Amino acid sequence: MILRSWDKVRPRCFADLSCLLLLVVFIPVTYVFHMTLVLPELFGVGSFWYTVIWVAAQFLIFNITANLLACMLVDTTIRMELLKPPLDPDLRARWHMCNECQALVPPRSWHCEVCNVCVLKRDHHCRFTCCCIGHHNYRYFVYFLLYLMIGSFVAGILGGIYLWNVHFDFFYRPFTLITVFVPAVSLTLSPSWESFYLLTYLLTWLAFSISTSLLLVYHWPILKLGSVAKERRSRNYDLGLRANMEMIFGRRMYLTWLSPFVHSELPHDGINWEPVLTHLTKDD
Template sequence: MILRPLHRALLPRSAGDGMCFMLIAAGVPLTYIFQVTVIMPELHNVGSFWYTIIWLAGIFLVFNITSNLLACMLVDTSIKMHILKPPLEPQLLSRWHMCDRCQALVPPRSWHCETCDVCVLKRNHHCRFTCCCIGHHNYRYFFYFLFYMGLGALYVTINASIYLWYLHADFYWRPYTLVTILVPAISLTVHASWENFYVVIYELNILAFLMSVLMLIYHRPILQRGTVVKDRLSNAYNLGLRGNMEMVLGKRMYWTWLSPFVRSELPHDGVNWLPLTKEE
């Protein structure tokens, strides 16, 4: 595994990337603080067994969201991480192509990203929230980032719903709450209060959950078929469910859910691909 320099990994290449990343960078810690300091003390006695268990679960979720996000950004999955040596065999060489932007002969399943300005091995797509391309070497971290983001957002949404609509129903069941949900920026500007801010965090978690679920649904056939966004319905590289999952999560895939620091080598170098069928 090769890491990108910090200045390249953490510096957004477009305004859209920067805004999406800042939304995650600010939203995750604010949501955790909201959950621990506002919601949990009203649902569980501070220091009790369930309070401690839920607090530890929250730490685990925040750790996996942030660490998988950073792993996506830091792990280099571009052609620059390899000293590319085109194969001598005509069968393999014929599958390589010239990239005019990189001025290099690049492997099959590698495509150029206009935002990152580099060819990416087994390029899946460019992710705004991670400010980088998702490809062969960092797809694992992207998948777990989505999974834990959805799981964490769902948990906070359920607890916040109890807090807002049951424990404090006398305050939040009013027309002005609908205004805060529909136009949060105006609501916080005209009537800034912690109560309105809690509603905004609640709304952001609903959106985070829905986006994560939709993205996981969209990427399900990609994981199942061993393909990428560009040809997501192809079976040219389909190794079966287990083989395809191993190609993304690595040889120790059953342990990778614990942490991005769990070492799990991929069974392929991401360079020389041969299709299993004639679809390509």
């Protein structure tokens, strides 16, 4: 694994900076809100359910932030190693010239205009991580979305109980309806902790909706076929569900959910790709 230098991690456009700042502010604020206000009021401090949810929250916040950082720091560009085109003419024919990088790049590697470099097995440029998602950091991106989805769902449920059950006498008021539809405006015109709580609650469900849509609706069909966004309808590299998952999460994929620090070597170098049909022809 090769890490990118900090000057390569920084946002390169306003859209990247805005999305990253949203995460940097939203995640810790939501965590503090639920740990200091919601959880102690719903469950007695030190009780069984308080302890269970507290421990689960630490696991979730660790994996959300650690996988986000790993996704940003792990280099998956063609700069990570010296590329040597194969001598075999059939394999070399699959490589193509990138005019922007002025280099011969391997198959499934495409140039990113934001990062200004070709990325190995490039899927897409993620605004929230300010980098491209490719062969070596796809694992961390998937786990970031997965734990963000789980964490925001749990936080949304607990926050809903806190707002609409424990404090129903206060939040069942006309101003609540206005805050729900225009939370940022309400917080600006009538700043209060109650408006801030509602804004946090709404952002939690927004995070759940976005992460669920990206992971289950958009990326899962791609993941299970072993493809990337640009090959969405292609099965050229489909090795079967287990092999496709191993190509993303590595040989120890059953342990990778524990932490991004769990070493799990990928079975492919991300460079010399051959379509499945080529393998079948050689076997025949």
